[in-house]
Amino acid sequence: MVLCALRQPLLRSSSCCGTWTRLLKRQTRGCVYSSVHGFNQEEVREKLQAFPGGSIDLLKQDSGIAVLTLNNPSRMNAFSGSMMVDLEERVSELENWTDGKGLIIQGVAETFCSGSDLNAVRAISNPQDGMKMCMFMQNTLTRLLRLPLISVALVEGRALGGGAELTTACDFRLMAPGSVIQFVHKHMGLVPGWGGAARLVRIVGSQNALKLLGGAVKVDSKLGLDIGLADGVLQARQEAEGTDSPLQLADNWLSRYTKGPAPVIQAVKKVVLSGRELPLSEALRTEKDVFGTVWGGPANLQALASKSKHK
Numbered sequence: 615m616v617l618c619a620l621r622q623p624l625l626r627s628s629s630c631c632g633t634w635t636r637l638l639k640r641q642t643r644g645c646v647y648s649s650v651h652g653f654n655q656e657e658v659r660e661k662l663q664a665f666p667g668g669s670i671d672l673l674k675q676d677s678g679i680a681v682l683t684l685n686n687p688s689r690m691n692a693f694s695g696s697m698m699v700d701l702e703e704r705v706s707e708l709e710n711w712t713d714g715k716g717l718i719i720q721g722v723a724e725t726f727c728s729g730s731d732l733n734a735v736r737a738i739s740n741p742q743d744g745m746k747m748c749m750f751m752q753n754t755l756t757r758l759l760r761l762p763l764i765s766v767a768l769v770e771g772r773a774l775g776g777g778a779e780l781t782t783a784c785d786f787r788l789m790a791p792g793s794v795i796q797f798v799h800k801h802m803g804l805v806p807g808w809g810g811a812a813r814l815v816r817i818v819g820s821q822n823a824l825k826l827l828g829g830a831v832k833v834d835s836k837l838g839l840d841i842g843l844a845d846g847v848l849q850a851r852q853e854a855e856g857t858d859s860p861l862q863l864a865d866n867w868l869s870r871y872t873k874g875p876a877p878v879i880q881a882v883k884k885v886v887l888s889g890r891e892l893p894l895s896e897a898l899r900t901e902k903d904v905f906g907t908v909w910g911g912p913a914n915l916q917a918l919a920s921k922s923k924h925k
């Protein structure tokens with residue numbers, strides 16, 4: 615298996631500018647589907663742009679933690695076609711963020727995401743268009759999960775359908791009180807198609823995944839913690855002034871894992887990613903390669919010089 619995120623630096627350093635390079639990068643970085651699979655990214659992008667609405671906004675903070683915000687409040691942050699394209703573009707930006715360490719994904723208006731925009735879904739309900747959208751979103755969410763950033767979905771309100779799938783493309787999920795993650799696909803006569811089933815099995819195991827998909831179960835924060843879908847629950851927000859917002863709480867929660875130099879944090883994500891996705895021999899070789907990028911590096915030499923103790 616090709617682990618694209620780990621190989622990107624090779625692509626970047628050996629390529630020159632120009633349209634061909636950009637096209638090649640876009641096709642190969644997609645990881646799961648390319649022209650070999652009859653997938654034409656540019657064609658699908660054009661089709662999706664015909665269903666506009668909302669936006670995906672990216673804020674890269676000096677702390678090295680970026681915030682990606684789903685912004686389509688009149689539709690409970692459902693994914694319009696143009697938001698799918700936006701997401702792909704924001705992921706490209708993050709792939710090129712050398713100083714990045716962490717990522718928080720949230721929705722505006724105290725809710726996460728109600729899945730695909732049903733107006734767009736109705737318009738492309740034929741199998742051919744459905745397949746194209748599915749391949750586009752699988753590519754984007756695979757690249758999102760493979761970013762060398764430690765990512766967390768901040769779930770407030772509802773994460774439904776494709777919104778639930780999006781949470782599985784993050785390393786962690788934090789649930790606000792009263793929030794729900796629900797794979798409603800069965801009720802829509804569907805199964806997940808954005809890679810959500812494959813990822814869910816890896817997060818909660820096949821027994822729990824079968825229950826969640828087969829029963830379209832509403833996962834609240836308690837159940838989420840019990841089965842390992844949630845990694846933390848935010849405290850109920852006090853109305854008093856000075857209490858942290860959910861985003862501040864998520865930022866604090868994540869910062870314990872992103873504290874340190876970017877190359878080291880990125881290396882941590884890369885070795886875990888390769889362990890998670892690759893057969894053991896390949897994961898070990900990748901680990902060796904990643905180890906080589908930090909051994910004798912500035913952070914390593916500084917730690918050696920300071921004779922640090924780990925009491």
Ligand SMILES: CC[C@H](C(=O)O)C(=O)SCCNC(=O)CCNC(=O)[C@H](O)C(C)(C)COP(=O)(O)OP(=O)(O)OC[C@H]1O[C@@H](n2cnc3c(N)ncnc32)[C@H](O)[C@@H]1OP(=O)(O)O
Nearest residue numbers: 688689690692728729730731732733774775776799802804
């Ligand atoms: C299944 C797989 C597929 C994929 O993977 O691609 C999908 O994701 S399909 C989408 C699955 N999601 C849904 O079916 C959600 C349907 N909506 C609801 O269940 C409710 O709207 C809910 C629970 C999100 C919110 O209920 P509430 O009573 O609090 O509010 P409203 O229903 O009045 O919703 C407000 C406003 O938002 C519009 N809305 C909500 N979700 C969507 C959506 N996914 N697509 C388009 N529009 C959506 C809703 O129609 C209301 O609009 P209004 O103009 O005020 O009627």
